[in-house]
Structure formats: structure tokens, C-alpha cells
Amino acid sequence: MKKLIFISTLILFTGISFGQVLPKGTRIGIHVMAIELQPGVTMEQFIQFYSDKVLVEWNKIMSPDIHRYLVKGLRGEFADRYCMIAVIKSEEAFAKYYNSDLSQTELNKSIREKIKPFEDELKKLGTYKQEHFTQWEVQ
Numbered sequence: 001m002k003k004l005i006f007i008s009t010l011i012l013f014t015g016i017s018f019g020q021v022l023p024k025g026t027r028i029g030i031h032v033m034a035i036e037l038q039p040g041v042t043m044e045q046f047i048q049f050y051s052d053k054v055l056v057e058w059n060k061i062m063s064p065d066i067h068r069y070l071v072k073g074l075r076g077e078f079a080d081r082y083c084m085i086a087v088i089k090s091e092e093a094f095a096k097y098y099n100s101d102l103s104q105t106e107l108n109k110s111i112r113e114k115i116k117p118f119e120d121e122l123k124k125l126g127t128y129k130q131e132h133f134t135q136w137e138v139q
Contacts, residue, residue: 026138027088037126046125054118061111065093
């Protein structure tokens with residue numbers, strides 16, 4: 001139940017904080033991250049690079065189909081954890097990047113090649129992996 005409340009809050013925050021309306025059929029991907037820092041690197045350095053470089057590139061390339069946000073848990077089960085939220089325009093937009101088995105389409109693979117230099121630079125600061133993932137649809 002706590003997870004549901006947390007996730008619902010994130011979805012609500014995404015829509016309200018940017019003054020956007022999430023139309024029916026919009027997909028929301030919520031990816032809880034596990035971050036492991038390199039020695040001597042602070043979380044602030046990692047998060048700043050991820051936000052200012054990696055997410056900016058993702059959003060430039062995938063706009064207007066998908067927009068990604070980085071959020072930090074404030075309370076509850078995921079307090080002090082980071083999460084990437086992907087707001088996906090529609091099922092059709094999602095299908096441009098992922099096949100039905102969630103494997104990457106050729107378009108997605110080509111985009112990941114463009115993002116790779118930024119991800120490689122991020123690895124000098126630390127790494128992240130997805131611990132939890134759920135995709136939601138606005139009703």
C-alpha cells in the first residue's frame with residue numbers, strides 16, 4: 001500500500017508541478033534507481049551530471065514522445081532514493097522504442113548509441129541500475 005501511495009504521489013507531482021495535464025492514455029514509467037558512486041564522488045555530483053547531461057540528451061532526442069524526470073524520495077519506503085519517471089505520450093509512442101517483449105527497437109538502439117558517450121562519462125562518477133519498474137496508464 002505504501003508503494004502505491006508513493007507512486008501515485010509521483011504521478012500526481014509530475015502532472016501538477018509542471019502545469020501539464022496528463023491526457024488519458026499517457027503512459028508513466030517509474031524506475032527506482034540503485035546508485036553506486038565511484039570513490040571520492042558525491043551524490044550531488046552524480047545527480048547533477050545525470051540531470052544536466054544525461055537526461056537533457058534523452059529528452060532532446062526522444063521529444064515529444066517521451067520526457068524523463070529525475071525525482072528524489074522525501075518520505076516513506078523510498079525516502080532519500082532517486083527515481084526516473086518517463087512520461088510517454090501514448091502506447092504508439094512507446095511502441096516506437098520498445099517491442100511487445102520490452103526489447104529495444106532499432107530506433108531505440110540507435111538512440112542509445114547517441115546517449116552512450118554521456119552514459120560513459122557518468123560511469124566515471126558512478127553507476128545506476130533499475131531496481132524496480134512499473135509502467136502506469138492514465139485513465
